[in-house]
Amino acid sequence: xxxxxxxxxxxxxxxxxxxxxxxxxxxxxxxxxxxxxxxxxxxxxxxxxxxxxxxxxxxxxxxxxxxxxxxxxxxxxxxxxxxxxxxxxxxxxxxxxxxxxxxxxxxxxxxxxxxxxxxxxxxxxxxxxxxxxxxxxxxxxxxxxxxxxxxxxxxxxxxxxxxxxxxxxxxxxxxxxxxxxxxxxxxxxxxxxxxxxxxxxxxxxxxxxxxxxxxxxxxxxxxxxxxxxxxxxxxxxxxxxxxxxxxxxxxxxxxxxxxxxxxxxxxxxxxxxxxxxxxxxxxxxxxxxxxxxxxxxxxxxxxxxxxxxxxxxxxxxxxxxxxxxxxxxxxxxxxxxxxxxxxxxxxxxxxxxxxxxxxxxxxxxxxxxxxxxxxxxxxxxxxxxxxxxxxxxxxxxxxxxxxxxxxxxxxxxxxxxxxxxxxxxxxxxxxxxxxxxxxxxxxxxxxxxxxxx
Amino acid sequence: xxxxxxxxxxxxxxxxxxxxxxxxxxxxxxxxxxxxxxxxxxxxxxxxxxxxxxxxxxxxxxxxxxxxxxxxxxxxxxxxxxxxxxxxxxxxxxxxxxxxxxxxxxxxxxxxxxxxxxxxxxxxxxxxxxxxxxxxxxxxxxxxxxxxxxxxxxxxxxxxxxxxxxxxxxxxxxxxxxxxxxxxxxxxxxxxxxxxxxxxxxxxxxxxxxxxxxxxxxxxxxxxxxxxxxxxxxxxxxxxxxxxxxxxxxxxxxxxxxxxxxxxxxxxxxxxxxxxxxxxxxxxxxxxxxxxxxxxxxxxxxxxxxxxxxxxxxxxxxxxxxxxxxxxxxxxxxxxxxxxxxxxxxxxxxxxxxxxxxxxxxxxxxxxxxxxxxxxxxxxxxxxxxxxxxxxxxxxxxxxxxxxxxxxxxxxxxxxxxxxxxxxxxxxxxxxxxxxxxxxxxxxxxxxx
Numbered sequence: 064x065x066x067x068x069x070x071x072x073x074x075x076x077x078x079x080x081x082x083x084x085x086x087x088x089x090x091x092x093x094x095x096x097x098x099x100x101x102x103x104x105x106x107x108x109x110x111x112x113x114x115x116x117x118x119x120x121x122x123x124x125x126x127x128x129x130x131x132x133x134x135x136x137x138x139x140x141x142x143x144x145x146x147x148x149x150x151x152x153x154x155x156x157x158x159x160x161x162x163x164x165x166x167x168x169x170x171x172x173x174x175x176x177x178x179x180x181x182x183x184x185x186x187x188x189x190x191x192x193x194x195x196x197x198x199x200x201x202x203x204x205x206x207x208x209x210x211x212x213x214x215x216x217x218x219x220x221x222x223x224x225x226x227x228x229x230x231x232x233x234x235x236x237x238x239x240x241x242x243x244x245x246x247x248x249x250x251x252x253x254x255x256x257x258x259x260x261x262x263x264x265x266x267x268x269x270x271x272x273x274x275x276x277x278x279x280x281x282x283x284x285x286x287x288x289x290x291x292x293x294x295x296x297x298x299x300x301x302x303x304x305x306x307x308x309x310x311x312x313x314x315x316x317x318x319x320x321x322x323x324x325x326x327x328x329x330x331x332x333x334x335x336x337x338x339x340x341x342x343x344x345x346x347x348x349x350x351x352x353x354x355x356x357x358x359x360x361x362x363x364x365x366x367x368x369x370x371x372x373x374x375x376x377x378x379x380x381x382x383x384x385x386x387x388x389x390x391x392x393x394x395x396x397x398x399x400x401x402x403x404x405x406x407x408x409x410x411x412x413x414x415x416x417x418x419x420x421x422x423x424x425x426x427x428x429x430x431x432x433x434x435x436x437x438x439x440x441x442x443x444x445x446x447x448x449x450x451x452x453x454x455x456x457x458x459x460x461x462x463x464x465x466x467x468x469x470x471x472x473x474x475x476x477x478x479x480x481x482x483x484x485x486x487x488x489x490x491x492x493x494x495x496x497x498x499x500x501x502x503x504x505x506x507x508x509x510x511x512x513x514x515x516x
Numbered sequence: 517x518x519x520x521x522x523x524x525x526x527x528x529x530x531x532x533x534x535x536x537x538x539x540x541x542x543x544x545x546x547x548x549x550x551x552x553x554x555x556x557x558x559x560x561x562x563x564x565x566x567x568x569x570x571x572x573x574x575x576x577x578x579x580x581x582x583x584x585x586x587x588x589x590x591x592x593x594x595x596x597x598x599x600x601x602x603x604x605x606x607x608x609x610x611x612x613x614x615x616x617x618x619x620x621x622x623x624x625x626x627x628x629x630x631x632x633x634x635x636x637x638x639x640x641x642x643x644x645x646x647x648x649x650x651x652x653x654x655x656x657x658x659x660x661x662x663x664x665x666x667x668x669x670x671x672x673x674x675x676x677x678x679x680x681x682x683x684x685x686x687x688x689x690x691x692x693x694x695x696x697x698x699x700x701x702x703x704x705x706x707x708x709x710x711x712x713x714x715x716x717x718x719x720x721x722x723x724x725x726x727x728x729x730x731x732x733x734x735x736x737x738x739x740x741x742x743x744x745x746x747x748x749x750x751x752x753x754x755x756x757x758x759x760x761x762x763x764x765x766x767x768x769x770x771x772x773x774x775x776x777x778x779x780x781x782x783x784x785x786x787x788x789x790x791x792x793x794x795x796x797x798x799x800x801x802x803x804x805x806x807x808x809x810x811x812x813x814x815x816x817x818x819x820x821x822x823x824x825x826x827x828x829x830x831x832x833x834x835x836x837x838x839x840x841x842x843x844x845x846x847x848x849x850x851x852x853x854x855x856x857x858x859x860x861x862x863x864x865x866x867x868x869x870x871x872x873x874x875x876x877x878x879x880x881x882x883x884x885x886x887x888x889x890x891x892x893x894x895x896x897x898x899x900x901x902x903x904x905x906x907x908x909x910x911x912x913x914x915x916x917x918x919x920x921x922x923x924x925x926x927x928x929x930x931x932x933x934x935x936x937x938x939x940x941x942x943x944x945x946x947x948x949x950x951x952x953x954x955x956x957x958x959x960x961x962x963x964x965x
Contacts, residue, residue: 177691226948226952230952230955230956231955232948232951232952232954232955233905233906233951235633235691236895236899236905236947236948236951237948237951239892239895239947240892240944240945240947240948240951241944242892242944243889243892243940243941243943243944243947244940244941244944244945246937246940247937247938247939247940247941247944248937248941249937250937251937251938255935256935256937434888438695438699441692441695445692451689451692452689482707482710482711483707485703485706485881486702486703486704486706486707487703488703489699489700489702489703489706490699490700490702490703490704492699493695493696493697493698493699493700493702493703494696494700496692496695496696496699497682497688497692497693497696497697497700500688500689500692500693500696501682501686501688504686504687504688505686
């Protein structure tokens with residue numbers, strides 16, 4: 064809300080003749096987005112459409128892009144295999160690291176900074192966790208290894224954040240050096256260029272990490288969990304609105320809340336249905352929701368709460384929108400920036416652990432190219448709708464952008480392009496990144512917010 | 517190395533001169549014309565000049581001093597660790613290996629001076645090298661070597677123009693444009709290489725021999741001395757005549773002794789280089805003389821220095837880097853100068869590509885990984901050399917000296933048998949230190965916030 068409020072006003076003036084609060088430019092609308100004032104579903108939709116037209120389109124472009132990509136690949140791939148349930152589940156697993164890194168990158172981009180080290184830090188995080196559960200090595204319990212890995216990554220992020228926030232070294236230089244540094248240290252921790260670490264599903268302690276992406280929730284439990292989650296979320300949403308209405312606060316129409324809950328339920332049912340289809344062989348059945356889906360959703364939920372509902376989140380948007388103004392309003396720029404970098408790196412570290420689990424619990428120097436991970440992460444965040452200039456974007460944008468990038472990467476790999484396959488792995492994300500930034504730049508231009516000389 | 521352009525430094529000098537001392541000379545008078553020109557320009561004796569220079573160094577505007585000190589530290593510490601480091605053989609190798617870093621750093625400086633960054637220089641270099649090597653293949657295009665080089669440089673420049681336009685006209689952030697650009701170039705380079713190997717090492721084809729010799733060939737020792745004499749003579753006469761003309765026209769001129777000192781320094785450095793290069797550095801047989809690549813780098817350095825220090829375009833670059841809004845209000849066309857900046861960065865990277873092709877001889881898709889790490893080295897070399905990340909401060913000589921530091925670190929650690937991942941760690945640390953020094957020295961300077 065902080066990020067968008069200023070941009071709604073100019074457009075509401077042209078909203079039309081219907082007399083409603085969303086169309087009154089001089090009313091309280093000047094300070095809150097028009098959707099908040101809508102009193103019926105129709106008004107809400109109209110206000111939303113105005114927002115979209117004024118360049119404030121939220122998740123709409125990335126959702127449209129996902130539909131477009133899905134349809135295109137479904138048509139052009141051999142045997143029209145793209146939308147098979149087994150492929151869709153695989154795409155989510157493949158996208159997990161991009162989703163996590165994009166969400167990590169989002170919080171730094173919101174500040175108007177950039178973190179080019181997320182790829183290397185993610186791999187370092189994964190390797191630390193894998194190293195700590197080795198039976199021949201420390202043999203820590205899995206939860207301690209994961210916590211230690213996240214803590215290490217958090218400290219790495221805090222160090223980089225301190226250099227950026229207190230010494231005022233540009234973040235892309237600090238994190239460029241960090242990228243180089245941790246790419247080197249990664250090889251050291253792995254134990255040389257031929258180093259190799261793995262976790263096995265036959266060791267109880269390591270199985271938890273192995274199963275994060277590879278393991279599934281049995282279908283019945285999946286349905287029960289879905290019902291519980293949707294029920295709880297729905298009741299909570301409904302009760303919150305009821306409480307607001309009772310206190311006389313501006314509340315979105317009840318029909319809208321109902322539609323939202325229904326949408327969440329619908330998407331949830333769709334996901335569980337797809338996951339429940341047997342995607343193994345007739346002999347060895349694999350069905351059920353992979354653990355990674357609830358894991359990623361919990362991270363998404365945590366980031367959304369942190370950014371949208373806490374003071375820390377508001378400060379991040381404030382700094383990204385205008386650091387000078389935030390500083391004069393008493394926000395500690397250095398403190399918030401350092402914390403943001405620390406949380407970004409910790410999230411990246413979790414992404415690295417999930418990446419190792421996705422590769423059947425194996426880590427080597429060839430698992431992933433840290434440079435490419437960063438590029439995909441930044442591209443995913445920007446494609447999802449996070450502005451590179453700070454102050455605009457949400458965790459869900461990183462989530463959707465990561466899913467889109469993973470989908471594109473997998474679709475291209477399905478095409479059997481032979482010698483063109485490798486070059487397209489570079490060209491497609493490069494082109495998509497440029498296109499996304501172009502849209503970001505042009506949409507900012509449309510809103511009349513500050514442009515650079 | 518001493519007189520810096522008025523545009524970049526003028527604002528920082530006055531406060532420093534205030535505490536210059538009690539000697540009454542023009543360099544010490546803060547209210548005099550000194551407010552607008554560096555005090556070195558007003559110095560009337562060698563002593564005054566040296567004092568003014570020292571004041572400026574203390575004011576945070578240290579020019580090449582830190583990087584020269586860094587070179588000395590690198591040289592001494594590696595020589596202590598391994599007595600082969602300063603041998604003639606290793607010094608020539610070190611210099612040759614550093615040339616690619618030097619030229620790439622000079623390319624990066626064109627972007628950095630504008631307050632932008634070009635992350636694609638490494639890939640543009642790889643792309644240029646692939647084009648050159650592919651075009652001279654006798655079974656393929658079979659271009660003459662010079663035509664292949666020209667085509668490669670043109671293609672690189674066109675790519676730079678494209679990136680520059682996106683940055684300058686649409687105001688997309690340069691690091692994203694060049695990030696996307698480098699990804700696309702990676703793909704295109706793989707397509708051109710087609711999964712196979714391209715080599716320019718066949719001695720039966722003149723075109724390949726010429727390209728090969730760019731890196732591996734050298735002048736005859738006698739020719740090396742003659743070239744040095746001609747070069748130093750010409751440059752010395754040029755300097756001297758320019759000073760004489762300025763003096764006759766009544767302009768502020770550095771003291772004669774300083775000009776003589778500069779020419780003498782140049783001659784001494786040149787003689788040292790030629791003497792080292794003329795030592796026989798072959799294990800068996802004879803390899804002696806100045807490698808061709810040294811004059812090539814010097815030509816790139818001289819051309820870029822003249823362009824940046826002596827032309828209107830160069831002044832505009834510094835003006836934009838210092839304060840884009842002020843430059844715009846003064847009538848400088850920001851989009852045009854910025855686009856040209858990126859064209860020059862890509863062109864210079866293309867030159868690095870020609871050197872790189874000659875160095876590697878055989879090109880495979882492995883060069884892409886190499887090229888990606890070179891971007892970081894180029895930025896590091898430029899910043900270590902003394903170029904500011906924030907625009908408006910730096911010269912291409914900084915790229916050459918910074919490239920020498922990077923090349924020295926690589927070479928030295930390699931001699932000591934350090935594995936490559938630790939070398940990356942050291943370079944990262946050096947980059948961070950250089951960036952921190954850049955930030956802190958800016959903080960010390962009174963102009964910027």
